[in-house]
Amino acid sequence: MPKPKTLYPLVVVDIALFCVDDNGLNVLLVKRSNEPAQGLWSLPGGLLQPERDRNLESAARRVLREKIGVDVRYLSEVRSFSGPARDPRGWSIGMLFFALLPRDHIHAIVKDSVDQVEWVSVRRIARAMAFDHSEQIDAAVQLLRDKVERRVLPLHLMPAEFTLGALQKTCEAILGRPLDKSVFRRRLKGSPDLIALRVENTGSAQRPSLLYRASDGFQF
Amino acid sequence: MPKPKTLYPLVVVDIALFCVDDNGLNVLLVKRSNEPAQGLWSLPGGLLQPERDRNLESAARRVLREKIGVDVRYLSEVRSFSGPARDPRGWSIGMLFFALLPRDHIHAIVKDSVDQVEWVSVRRIARAMAFDHSEQIDAAVQLLRDKVERRVLPLHLMPAEFTLGALQKTCEAILGRPLDKSVFRRRLKGSPDLIALRVENTGSAQRPSLLYRASDGFQF
DNA sequence: AGAATAGTGTCTGTCAGACAGTATCGC
DNA sequence: GCGATACTGTCTGACAGACACTATTCT
Numbered sequence: 001m002p003k004p005k006t007l008y009p010l011v012v013v014d015i016a017l018f019c020v021d022d023n024g025l026n027v028l029l030v031k032r033s034n035e036p037a038q039g040l041w042s043l044p045g046g047l048l049q050p051e052r053d054r055n056l057e058s059a060a061r062r063v064l065r066e067k068i069g070v071d072v073r074y075l076s077e078v079r080s081f082s083g084p085a086r087d088p089r090g091w092s093i094g095m096l097f098f099a100l101l102p103r104d105h106i107h108a109i110v111k112d113s114v115d116q117v118e119w120v121s122v123r124r125i126a127r128a129m130a131f132d133h134s135e136q137i138d139a140a141v142q143l144l145r146d147k148v149e150r151r152v153l154p155l156h157l158m159p160a161e162f163t164l165g166a167l168q169k170t171c172e173a174i175l176g177r178p179l180d181k182s183v184f185r186r187r188l189k190g191s192p193d194l195i196a197l198r199v200e201n202t203g204s205a206q207r208p209s210l211l212y213r214a215s216d217g218f219q220f
Numbered sequence: 221m222p223k224p225k226t227l228y229p230l231v232v233v234d235i236a237l238f239c240v241d242d243n244g245l246n247v248l249l250v251k252r253s254n255e256p257a258q259g260l261w262s263l264p265g266g267l268l269q270p271e272r273d274r275n276l277e278s279a280a281r282r283v284l285r286e287k288i289g290v291d292v293r294y295l296s297e298v299r300s301f302s303g304p305a306r307d308p309r310g311w312s313i314g315m316l317f318f319a320l321l322p323r324d325h326i327h328a329i330v331k332d333s334v335d336q337v338e339w340v341s342v343r344r345i346a347r348a349m350a351f352d353h354s355e356q357i358d359a360a361v362q363l364l365r366d367k368v369e370r371r372v373l374p375l376h377l378m379p380a381e382f383t384l385g386a387l388q389k390t391c392e393a394i395l396g397r398p399l400d401k402s403v404f405r406r407r408l409k410g411s412p413d414l415i416a417l418r419v420e421n422t423g424s425a426q427r428p429s430l431l432y433r434a435s436d437g438f439q440f
Numbered sequence: 441a442g443a444a445t446a447g448t449g450t451c452t453g454t455c456a457g458a459c460a461g462t463a464t465c466g467c
Numbered sequence: 468g469c470g471a472t473a474c475t476g477t478c479t480g481a482c483a484g485a486c487a488c489t490a491t492t493c494t
Contacts, residue, residue, distance in 0.1 A: 008228030008229070008230075008231070008270075009228070009231060009268065009270050010228075011228070011229055011231070011313065048229065050228075050229050050304065050310075050311035054303060054304070055302040055303040056300055056302045056313065077299050077300060079297050079299075080276055080297060080300065080315060082275040082276045083274055083275040084270065084274070090270075091270035093231065093276065093313070095300060163473085164473085164474090165472075165473070180456085180457060180458070180459085181473090181474080182457085182458080182459080182474085182475075182476085183455090183456060183457060183458085185473095185474075185475090186455085186456085186475095187455090187456090201465095206464075206465050206466060206467095206470075206471045206472045206473080207463070207464040207465040207466090207471075207472050207473045207474085208464075208465065208472095208473080209472075209473055209474085210473085210474095383446085384446085384447090385445070385446070400483085400484065400485070400486085401446090401447080402447085402448075402449085402484090402485085402486080402487095403482095403483060403484065403485085405446095405447070405448085406448095406482085406483085407482090407483090421492095426443075426444045426445045426446080426491075426492045426493060426494095427444080427445050427446045427447085427490070427491040427492045427493090428445095428446080428491075428492065429445075429446055429447085430446085430447095
């Protein structure tokens with residue numbers, strides 16, 4: 001079979017890994033220790049390795065595992081970025097994924113890698129980032145916001161058990177605006193995605209609240 | 221700069237080109253005249269040519285121009301399909317786009333190319349298609365349906381001037397279910413995407429109806 | 441007149457937003 | 468009691484579904 005007479009582009013996967021904490025919505029950034037774009041902040045990413053990766057999503061999971069040390073439950077494609085100029089190494093395809101990390105896994109990020117790794121609030125993203133990663137973050141944040149705006153619950157950002165108050169705060173952090181408690185809870189009443197558990201009694205809060213967990217069949 | 225020690229995957233763009241006519245929603249299929257998958261029906265597609273294409277979307281537009289002979293107004297990425305087995309030539313990335321062709325451009329498709337080209341109703345897609353194109357069509361149709369279900373008007377499928385009845389029939393063809401005329405028109409009343417024109421008087425229909433056109437700033 | 445399409449009016453249920461009110465904890 | 472959070476109740480306006488009704492053309 002004749003090989004096509006075509007140059008092959010560079011294929012990279014980048015991941016916008018999100019978490020929500022008391023600071024709001026954060027994305028994980030990596031300070032690049034190698035060329036190109038050395039010293040600039042970027043999304044975690046890496047070259048596709050066809051001999052190892054089953055597909056692009058597997059490549060993204062491998063990159064997160066190898067470079068950040070996390071196995072994420074939720075990971076999904078956003079869109080591609082491509083062209084001759086976005087990477088100085090040549091014509092490239094950057095496939096952007098976005099992933100969600102539960103709040104109680106935030107500190108499981110490996111900090112001792114060669115690269116400097118940091119959670120950065122999406123409200124404080126610097127203009128100057130490597131490649132087109134600033135645009136990529138915008139695209140990933142918008143996709144996340146659109147989903148939550150369409151009433152999909154970001155349960156992958158929650159720990160295994162959580163209160164409705166915590167869930168509402170998470171949604172508010174993503175959307176960047178307050179939600180009405182009564183409206184929020186009324187919608188959740190009939191949701192098949194939430195399962196009520198027993199009562200919380202930790203003295204941290206004032207009045208104890210019911211705990212919930214995500215239903216097994218729930219899809220983000 | 222050292223070249224990465226990685227095999228390069230094959231990069232292909234495929235396009236699900238849709239139109240709506242009296243038969244309902246159709247997608248354009250091509251009977252492959254070359255290996256691989258010779259003789260099977262497939263979506264129009266082609267190899268990325270980095271030396272010619274500005275990005276993947278440009279590649280998709282070029283493929284439509286060269287293989288089908290159409291310049292489409294609307295074209296947008298759906299998602300990627302990738303892996304070692306989906307194309308017999310090796311590890312490949314297939315980027316799926318979907319495009320919309322106005323009803324009055326349907327017959328502008330070039331019929332005299334080397335490949336056999338045909339509009340096929342989405343209700344009558346054969347199981348056996350080249351590569352994973354059956355799955356790709358499912359993904360593209362679902363994205364189109366989701367958009368219309370979310371009340372986005374598929375104005376790119378309409379001719380420059382059209383009636384509300386024709387627009388409703390187009391939406392019904394996409395969704396595969398009837399819509400209530402009163403509800404449909406009530407929603408359209410305040411829409412900034414539609415601009416009313418003068419009266420239609422062609423004797424084809426019974427009572428003449430107002431003509432509309434898409435607003436310039438409208439986004440699908 | 442009858443068929444066919446264009447276009448309007450109205451009733452009803454559902455749901456979102458807004459906001460007030462009650463409940464239960466720690467201190 | 469007081470502060471704080473959990474949770475509920477209610478009013479109102481917007482809108483969707485359903486369906487009936489009128490209007491205007493052609494044959």
